[in-house]
Amino acid sequence: MQLKVLIPLLVACAPSSLGRDERTALDNFVPFLRIFKSLTNQKWEAVSRGQASRRSMALKQKRQHGPKEGQFPCSHLDLPARSQTRPQSAHQLRPGDIDVVGAIGDSLTAGFGVEVDSLLALLHEARGSSFSIGGAGTWQTHLTLPNILKQFNPYLYGYSLNAITTDSKSKFNVAEGGAISNNMPFMARVLVDRIKRDKHVDLENDWKMISIFIGHNDLCSDACYKRDFQKVLANHEADIVETLRTFRNHLPRTVINLIPPIHLKILLDMTDKPASCIVPHIISCPCLIGLPHRHLVPQMMRLMDQWQALDLQIANYPEFDSDQFTIIAHKFTLNFTLPRLENGGMDYGYTAADCFHASQRGHAKVSGTEQLVEMSALPTDEFNxxxxxxxxxxxxxxxxxxxxxxxxxxxxxxxxxxxxxxxxxxxxxxxxxxxxxxxxxxxxxxxxxxxxxxxxxxxxxxxxxxxxxxxxxxxxxxxxxxxxxxxxxxxxxxxxxxxxxxxxxxxxxxxxxxxxxxxxxxxxxxxxxxxxxxxxxxxxxxxxxxxxxxxxxxxxxxxxxxxxxxxxxxxxxxxxxxxxxxxxxxxxxxxxxxxxxxxxxxxxxxxxxxxxxxxxxxxxxxxxxxxxxxxxxxxxxxxxxxxxxxxxxxxxxxxxxxxxxxxxx
Structure with a gap:
């Protein structure tokens, strides 16, 4: 089964205060942005209730389709959900052995645009619906990796609810809209600090699963201005290696889900996109859609292939495979397309209003695929x-x-x-x-x-x-x-x-x-x-x-x-x-x-x-x-x-x- 998920929208992914290594002077405005986003999230429910009748039909097609009640699909396996004693090796884990989840990433992980139906509301963060770290509702209403894992371990901790990064409800989701590769080391340090300070976490004994999903903004709006693509790749390798070493050195008993960015070829395949998505695409992805860089499209396609391959290669570095730390490299983002409607057109019910972010239905689709179920089951294809x-x-x-x-x-x-x-x-x-x-x-x-x-x-x-x-x-x-x-x-x-x-x-x-x-x-x-x-x-x-x-x-x-x-x-x-x-x-x-x-x-x-x-x-x-x-x-x-x-x-x-x-x- 292919995945139906879309890439983050840069225009709605304003840079956040990740540290001194951020990329532009716009970071000076981040405090004001945070205030705005906080007010947006606090008032969203009241506003949405007043517009419920208008929005209900528009959002229906973008919400998760599936059973609202019934047995969990994996119940028939009749396997013990959790080991009788905590495993001593990352290669012996069952899904229920995961005690803590966390994530770093960009606006897709932050849940931008998931619960809205207009471009003006894209800054609303529905982190509870994010496929890799969201914990809102149950698997029947919000099919996410944590909600799958909660079926095996009801005491799972660290998943995010609908809140911005600085809100306590975001827990161990430190993703930020607009984040790029060189933000990863700082995000890793922030996440490590949060986990170490949280009294609910037994740092030495709890098994932790952290998802890394980033790179869309680099490829959409940054790399084409640098032109030296080999240096872009070298810098990304340095960023991700530093990030992984931070997790390895400071978080014992950790499994990393390393997810390469979605291949942006999907943008070029959107030949029937709604008119409302044309301008956001041009603004958010100039490296691929913008006219000044159109001649670079073939080189950008190769760069995307190389970026994804590099992520998978790094996941296999021997230094990142031990009893206390390992990486699961995922390939489900390498090549995919949106599902098609009966008339042959793309089904934009899987996307947010901007045709970049995923809708709640899109996030559920990612979590419900064979690939992500494999993620939740840990490396079962290896020796266990x-x-x-x-x-x-x-x-x-x-x-x-x-x-x-x-x-x-x-x-x-x-x-x-x-x-x-x-x-x-x-x-x-x-x-x-x-x-x-x-x-x-x-x-x-x-x-x-x-x-x-x-x-x-x-x-x-x-x-x-x-x-x-x-x-x-x-x-x-x-x-x-x-x-x-x-x-x-x-x-x-x-x-x-x-x-x-x-x-x-x-x-x-x-x-x-x-x-x-x-x-x-x-x-x-x-x-x-x-x-x-x-x-x-x-x-x-x-x-x-x-x-x-x-x-x-x-x-x-x-x-x-x-x-x-x-x-x-x-x-x-x-x-x-x-x-x-x-x-x-x-x-x-x-x-x-x-x-x-x-x-x-x-x-x-x-x-x-x-x-x-x-x-x-x-x-x-x-x-x-x-x-x-x-x-x-x-x-x-x-x-x-x-x-x-x-x-x-x-x-x-x-x-x-x-x-x-x-x-x-």
């Missing part, structure tokens, strides 16, 4: 011990005997599960926090039972990076099974034969692998280490157990595969496309014998957990290493090849488990 333990508890309640051996079946190899005696089947979608397989040939089931008297669990369907899962999520089942008590791993896959001596239908016993993901910095163990699973650093020179490999050779000979069995090196390729000719030539050059799109991440986590591993690849196709070769690999053909050899593959696994049964019992 609490979620893994929950999965393990559920499985224990469903199966009579704990497994001792895990067997992972590759594409089309799910028939191995048919060999299991006294099977108990669990569908992946029954298991809390368990990924879902989306690939044909992967059934999505766990089969528990015995094989040669050994309690085993067979995974009929694994998970891949190309399905959109992180490597941490891909390897979640390994950790779950380790908690269940497995003592070893048999891992299989369907692979392409890179080695020219390999034929379709051959078996390659894996003696080693080449992890191409690692060369690009992708690793399932990236992030804080959990010593209860394994050491931070561990050897991989014997990733595939040599003794088990020898047993595998003997088992292959016994089932009639001796002449079709090899020992080789497996390489991982991200997919989902198959390899190019040039890539195959390179793989041959560096010593890869078979190539696939799985196995390596699971083996890395298994070795981290101290589990011995036996793996084999079933060669389903010969990789194309010649431009003259017209043959093309396809997934359907691969599944057919696997089925033709299914019986011998089953027998191979049965013999292997039979010969090693004493090791697992």
């Amino acid at each position: 011990r609490g979620f893994i333990e929950e999965s393990a508890r559920f499985i224990r309640s469903q199966v009579p005997v704990a497994p001792k051996l895990l067997i992972i079946c590759g594409s089309g190899l799910g028939g191995l599960a048919d060999t299991i005696e006294k099977p108990v089947t669990l569908s992946y979608d029954e298991i809390p926090n368990f990924p879902q397989s989306t690939v044909p040939g992967h059934a999505g089931e766990l089969i528990f039972g015995t094989l040669s008297n050994v309690p085993v669990v067979c995974m009929k369907g694994r998970f891949h990076y190309y399905e959109g899962y992180s490597l941490q999520k891909v390897t979640t089942p390994i950790r779950i099974m380790q908690l269940l008590g497995i003592k070893g791993l048999i891992i299989t896959n369907a692979a392409g034969g890179v080695n020219k001596a390999y034929q379709v239908g051959d078996i390659m016993l894996i003696k080693d692998h080449l992890n191409f993901f690692a060369f690009g910095g992708q690793h399932p163990l990236r992030g804080p280490n959990d010593p209860q699973f394994g050491a931070r650093f561990f050897p991989m020179n014997r990733a595939y157990d040599r003794a088990l490999l020898e047993v595998g050779k003997r088992a292959a000979a016994e089932v009639g595969l001796a002449n079709h069995c090899h020992e080789g090196v497996y390489g991982i390729y991200s997919g989902p496309n198959y390899e190019t000719v040039a890539e195959i030539k390179y793989l041959q050059l560096v010593g890869v014998d078979a190539i696939g799109m799985s196995t390596v991440p699971e083996v890395l986590v298994a070795k981290h957990c101290g589990l011995p591993v036996f793996g084999f690849s079933f060669i389903t196709n010969k990789c194309v290493d010649s431009y003259e070769d017209a043959e093309e690999p396809n997934h359907a053909h691969i599944l057919d090849v696997v089925q033709a050899k299914a019986k011998k593959l089953k027998n191979l696994v049965i013999k292997f488990v039979e010969h090693t049964s004493d090791q697992w019992l």
Whole structure:
């Protein structure tokens, strides 16, 4: 689902008194502006009551649409809202573990224009409706991140109500209209001071979530006057790094939501905007809309792309990832458009009267999207011990005997599960926090039972990076099974034969692998280490157990595969496309014998957990290493090849488990 939110209006975002590093002499007038805004907010309800009949229809389309009563949408998950004891790591948090929320930003975070229907009233701040920090009403009337979090922790503190920054009701929302990047360090210091002084906050023990959403004013009305865009980016990097260090150094137990600014291309897409929005657009965004700078539009588009990319890059700086502090980088602002009406026009019901700010409906839409729900759920796509333990508890309640051996079946190899005696089947979608397989040939089931008297669990369907899962999520089942008590791993896959001596239908016993993901910095163990699973650093020179490999050779000979069995090196390729000719030539050059799109991440986590591993690849196709070769690999053909050899593959696994049964019992 795309987001429907608009950018702040500069004309209504008069500079505020953020400190001596503000940008213009207009700051001298800030005290008067604050008085005006305060009076505006105090009198707004009385004025609006007198105009209720006139405004009701105009505002109706700009208010949140949805149920006014009923169950919270996430109630069906049946998950504990809050950990039994406060987590010691930011990577183990549940939504209910968040005790305090805060935010810095510009007029969008300050709630400009949310509850009004005219340009003259845009200075009214409805901070209680702000998507990232507002706490007015409930999720049914004001769908915001704090109102979502309040469903998990009713004692959540720090969210703002409808008040200006200096009012106590603004709590930990220190956003200011007109704020730009170089205001962030000062806002961070102000927020830190507020949190430290507030007696309701346990600074050392409370978990805090702070949202950062800024940059629109820089890109709309500031950057084009500076012209040196690389310096603009360098200055922004310095600003945000200083801001993050301030939070990291002064606020223990903090999670940052880093939200890049909305891409301003949306302004150019507004070809049918109301006449009342034309002048505000010209005044507020001269860098994009104003005629004097029209020739800079292509460069401004690139600058916006670079700004957003820089925010995401900074979020991954190692210095900002620890047990006490981490950043969640959000991508939902990178590219989006307003929703369309039935006649094809843009739906300005999601915008305030200026076509820049978001209406209350627009803020609710941001909070209600999958992206922001992901925000409220914290980094669940990464390693989360609490979620893994929950999965393990559920499985224990469903199966009579704990497994001792895990067997992972590759594409089309799910028939191995048919060999299991006294099977108990669990569908992946029954298991809390368990990924879902989306690939044909992967059934999505766990089969528990015995094989040669050994309690085993067979995974009929694994998970891949190309399905959109992180490597941490891909390897979640390994950790779950380790908690269940497995003592070893048999891992299989369907692979392409890179080695020219390999034929379709051959078996390659894996003696080693080449992890191409690692060369690009992708690793399932990236992030804080959990010593209860394994050491931070561990050897991989014997990733595939040599003794088990020898047993595998003997088992292959016994089932009639001796002449079709090899020992080789497996390489991982991200997919989902198959390899190019040039890539195959390179793989041959560096010593890869078979190539696939799985196995390596699971083996890395298994070795981290101290589990011995036996793996084999079933060669389903010969990789194309010649431009003259017209043959093309396809997934359907691969599944057919696997089925033709299914019986011998089953027998191979049965013999292997039979010969090693004493090791697992």
